[in-house]
Amino acid sequence: MAARFPDPLVEQRHAVLARYGAEPATLPAGEADEARWTELWRLLKPDFATADRTQVPDFASLAPAAREAARAYIGCRIEADRLLARCKEAHSRLARDGIATDAVEHYATVRDAYEDGVMAFGAARERLDTLLPKTK
Amino acid sequence: MKTYDKGDALPDDYKKLLLNLMSFQADSEYGGGQRVAENMQYAPRPEEAYRLSKKVMEEFGHAYYVWNLMAELGVDVNVRLRELIAHPENPDPKVVNLINGFRRENWAPNFDSWQDVALFSTVVTPAAVAFLGQYQNCSYLPWARVNVRIHKEEHGHLAFGVWASKRCIEFGGEAMRADMQARVPKFMRIGLGFYGRPSAGAAKSQMFDKYYEYGLKVKKPEELQAEYLEIVEARLKEVGLEMPRDIEPDYDMRVGYEAGDEVSSPAIKPAAA
Numbered sequence: 324m325a326a327r328f329p330d331p332l333v334e335q336r337h338a339v340l341a342r343y344g345a346e347p348a349t350l351p352a353g354e355a356d357e358a359r360w361t362e363l364w365r366l367l368k369p370d371f372a373t374a375d376r377t378q379v380p381d382f383a384s385l386a387p388a389a390r391e392a393a394r395a396y397i398g399c400r401i402e403a404d405r406l407l408a409r410c411k412e413a414h415s416r417l418a419r420d421g422i423a424t425d426a427v428e429h430y431a432t433v434r435d436a437y438e439d440g441v442m443a444f445g446a447a448r449e450r451l452d453t454l455l456p457k458t459k
Numbered sequence: 460m461k462t463y464d465k466g467d468a469l470p471d472d473y474k475k476l477l478l479n480l481m482s483f484q485a486d487s488e489y490g491g492g493q494r495v496a497e498n499m500q501y502a503p504r505p506e507e508a509y510r511l512s513k514k515v516m517e518e519f520g521h522a523y524y525v526w527n528l529m530a531e532l533g534v535d536v537n538v539r540l541r542e543l544i545a546h547p548e549n550p551d552p553k554v555v556n557l558i559n560g561f562r563r564e565n566w567a568p569n570f571d572s573w574q575d576v577a578l579f580s581t582v583v584t585p586a587a588v589a590f591l592g593q594y595q596n597c598s599y600l601p602w603a604r605v606n607v608r609i610h611k612e613e614h615g616h617l618a619f620g621v622w623a624s625k626r627c628i629e630f631g632g633e634a635m636r637a638d639m640q641a642r643v644p645k646f647m648r649i650g651l652g653f654y655g656r657p658s659a660g661a662a663k664s665q666m667f668d669k670y671y672e673y674g675l676k677v678k679k680p681e682e683l684q685a686e687y688l689e690i691v692e693a694r695l696k697e698v699g700l701e702m703p704r705d706i707e708p709d710y711d712m713r714v715g716y717e718a719g720d721e722v723s724s725p726a727i728k729p730a731a732a
């Protein structure tokens with residue numbers, strides 16, 4: 324079963340990530356899995372619907388370079404989910420076994436990694452953003 | 460200023476005041492993280508949701524650092540974490556020292572949209588960062604060191620507010636900018652009240668002198684407020700918003716750990732509506 328926060332409130336509020344496809348946290352099986360890429364892109368494309376880009380293309384209509392960048396961007400989101408799951412486990416350990424230096428430091432390490440993962444997701448978004456046409 | 464390091468014997472009165480401030484910081488970092496988690500419901504886009512989630516994880520981490528030090532001083536901190544997990548909406552004030560502003564009933568009315576979340580980080584967070592920043596130079600050295608670490612991590616939070624606010628305008632255009640401008644004053648009231656009442660004059664805080672003398676608070680509310688105003692004006696400008704003048708601070712929200720002035724937490728008076 325997927326990792327859960329020991330804190331029910333926090334677990335429940337993280338359900339919002341499912342809107343964007345969090346879980347199952349697996350990459351589509353290769354480039355050929357067009358249906359899955361299309362679906363994951365559909366969930367994430369609101370990230371690009373700025374005031375000057377009201378229409379964001381579907382996965383099938385993306386130019387080759389944009390399609391490549393979109394795959395990388397989707398991959399970053401899936402990696403962030405994996406890193407978040409490790410934070411949940413570290414958090415659970417603190418709640419279960421108590422606050423102690425090694426558990427706190429372990430939490431800090433996995434939390435740092437999650438932070439890097441989220442920032443990489445943002446950087447991938449910015450890269451892709453430059454490859455998408457503006458609509459006005 | 461007399462300083463103490465890990466393992467040093469602490470005078471009773473000093474230890475009591477130190478633990479009071481530390482517990483307000485730790486319990487409120489965790490409780491604040493829970494409030495941030497609640498705000499995930501307003502995240503309009505994936506990146507916003509992930510960045511807010513990351514912030515929740517950071518706040519919890521800050522609580523763990525400080526709780527860990529309190530444990531070294533003989534405090535049962537696990538009971539505090541358990542209480543916050545079991546009663547996130549209204550934890551028992553006999554168990555945890557959560558600042559009023561982070562109690563759900565006081566926090567939630569400030570938010571009805573993502574732009575509120577973005578503005579909170581732009582307008583209120585700098586006050587928290589400046590306030591907690593002073594603990595980096597306090598007389599209890601282990602706590603000072605932990606706050607150096609926390610301060611570094613908070614840097615990302617400051618950037619988050621400006622990033623999120625700019626994105627709001629990028630997606631919502633000029634109508635969004637006007638909407639956000641109208642929301643700035645409510646958050647400035649909280650930010651300005653963060654430091655507590657002035658250190659002199661009729662409204663003077665009762666306990667401030669004692670904390671100051673012990674080197675547990677090293678900056679006067681007036682100094683922190685001046686620091687705050689400078690940062691907030693610059694950040695609002697970066698976003699393309701104006702800083703309103705003549706805003707009255709809301710001291711009763713005490714988002715600013717001012718409640719830490721009262722040593723017995725059960726006596727904290729409820730925030731004004």
Ligand SMILES: [Fe+2]
Nearest residue numbers: 488517518521
């Ligand atoms: Fe924090």
